[in-house]
Amino acid sequence: MIKFNKPYMSGKELYYIAESVLSGKISGNGIFTKRCQEFFCEKYGFKKVLLTTSCTDALEMAAILLDIQPGDEVICPSYTFVSTCNAFVLRGAKIRFADSEDHHPNVDVASIESLIGPKTKAIVVVHYAGHACDMDAIMQLADKHNLFVVEDAAQAVDSFYKGKPLGSIGHLSAFSFHETKNIIAGEGGMLVVNDERFEKRAEIIWEKGTNRTAFFRGEVDKYGWVDVGSSFLPSEIVAAFLFAQLENLDDIQSRRKLLWDHYFENLSTGAGKGYFQLPKVPNYATNNGHMFYLVCRSIEERSRLITYLKERHILTVFHYLSLHKSPFYGEKHDGSELPNCDRYADQLLRLPLYYNLELEQVAMISSLILEFFELDLIEC
Numbered sequence: 373m374i375k376f377n378k379p380y381m382s383g384k385e386l387y388y389i390a391e392s393v394l395s396g397k398i399s400g401n402g403i404f405t406k407r408c409q410e411f412f413c414e415k416y417g418f419k420k421v422l423l424t425t426s427c428t429d430a431l432e433m434a435a436i437l438l439d440i441q442p443g444d445e446v447i448c449p450s451y452t453f454v455s456t457c458n459a460f461v462l463r464g465a466k467i468r469f470a471d472s473e474d475h476h477p478n479v480d481v482a483s484i485e486s487l488i489g490p491k492t493k494a495i496v497v498v499h500y501a502g503h504a505c506d507m508d509a510i511m512q513l514a515d516k517h518n519l520f521v522v523e524d525a526a527q528a529v530d531s532f533y534k535g536k537p538l539g540s541i542g543h544l545s546a547f548s549f550h551e552t553k554n555i556i557a558g559e560g561g562m563l564v565v566n567d568e569r570f571e572k573r574a575e576i577i578w579e580k581g582t583n584r585t586a587f588f589r590g591e592v593d594k595y596g597w598v599d600v601g602s603s604f605l606p607s608e609i610v611a612a613f614l615f616a617q618l619e620n621l622d623d624i625q626s627r628r629k630l631l632w633d634h635y636f637e638n639l640s641t642g643a644g645k646g647y648f649q650l651p652k653v654p655n656y657a658t659n660n661g662h663m664f665y666l667v668c669r670s671i672e673e674r675s676r677l678i679t680y681l682k683e684r685h686i687l688t689v690f691h692y693l694s695l696h697k698s699p700f701y702g703e704k705h706d707g708s709e710l711p712n713c714d715r716y717a718d719q720l721l722r723l724p725l726y727y728n729l730e731l732e733q734v735a736m737i738s739s740l741i742l743e744f745f746e747l748d749l750i751e752c
């Protein structure tokens with residue numbers, strides 16, 4: 373069976389976990405947390421980074437930092453994971469859903485402006501498959517209307533927009549190290565603070581509403597309850613695991629991109645014949661090899677392709693369901709149609725992509741996909 377995902381292990385995860393256990397300090401904000409945070413600051417020039425227990429938590433921190441209140445409106449893509457929106461809904465926000473682009477699952481910037489009103493507080497963008505949204509256009513729109521921008525960079529580690537690292541452009545950004553991502557910690561995440569107005573408060577919210585981090589730096593002589601907050605920081609065990617991954621980031625990225633390119637080359641004949649669409653990386657974006665997907669011509673065809681591949685021991689999976697039609701939020705949506713989002717929900721199919729996948733397996737999966745469409749053509 374070729375699985376959809378297999379977590380990558382560098383081999384040093386247990387070694388660093390042992391180091392942290394033997395150090396006698398395994399709660400959060402210790403040596404490995406600092407090493408991971410410094411890694412991101414040095415490699416990508418992020419000014420302030422806080423590891424979190426998930427991207428969901430980092431998004432919840434963002435919602436607290438932006439002081440989202442009941443009645444505020446937040447614009448989000450409908451084609452995304454629930455956490456993108458849930459973090460803001462938890463603070464009482466109303467979500468206004470934007471459609472995806474015709475040629476990419478990323479948010480269609482043109483569809484955002486009409487959603488902006490007097491109650492709008494923030495725009496949240498998702499860099500789908502690690503491909504950048506059009507950040508210049510989004511930041512201009514936000515500046516014009518005095519809004520905050522949060523980058524949901526869950527899938528976007530080591531990817532760039534016009535040379536700028538994703539996660540460094542919005543006021544705040546959230547990354548995921550869930551085991552399905554390029555760099556993993558089982559469950560894990562990170563908040564990046566690009567607007568220095570939020571730096572001090574972010575540390576407090578991170579540490580349960582206390583000024584404990586400032587205390588450890590010797591800035592105050594005792595620490596206490598100074599604001600709202602929660603336990604957003606991961607233990608040192610998680611950070612130790614993550615550090616072993618970060619040391620291998622360049623190797624992981626080049627392997628994933630190689631596999632991605634191999635899929636693209638092998639499948640381009642099928643795209644040329646109109647069987648499906650291949651990912652189109654915008655010219656202002658880089659590809660971080662996070663995900664390889666096809667867009668089928670219909671949901672029925674996608675279901676048949678999933679079954680065809682499963683019968684041949686290959687697991688492929690679809691992705692998000694339209695949030696504007698979800699059981700939880702469907703009735704609260706303004707009723708507008710979001711056809712591109714619905715198309716990706718119905719027709720997008722993700723193929724296996726992980727470090728230990730072999731090039732021969734990519735070739736085999738690709739030829740089975742082409743075979744499926746050729747056979748389908750004969751049967752029709």
Ligand SMILES: Cc1ncc(COP(=O)(O)O)c(C=O)c1O
Binds near residue numbers: 429455548
């Ligand atoms: C776009 C997006 N945002 C947020 C998340 C949540 O990430 P986590 O599982 O780290 O909380 C995911 C999960 O895959 C995601 O795809």
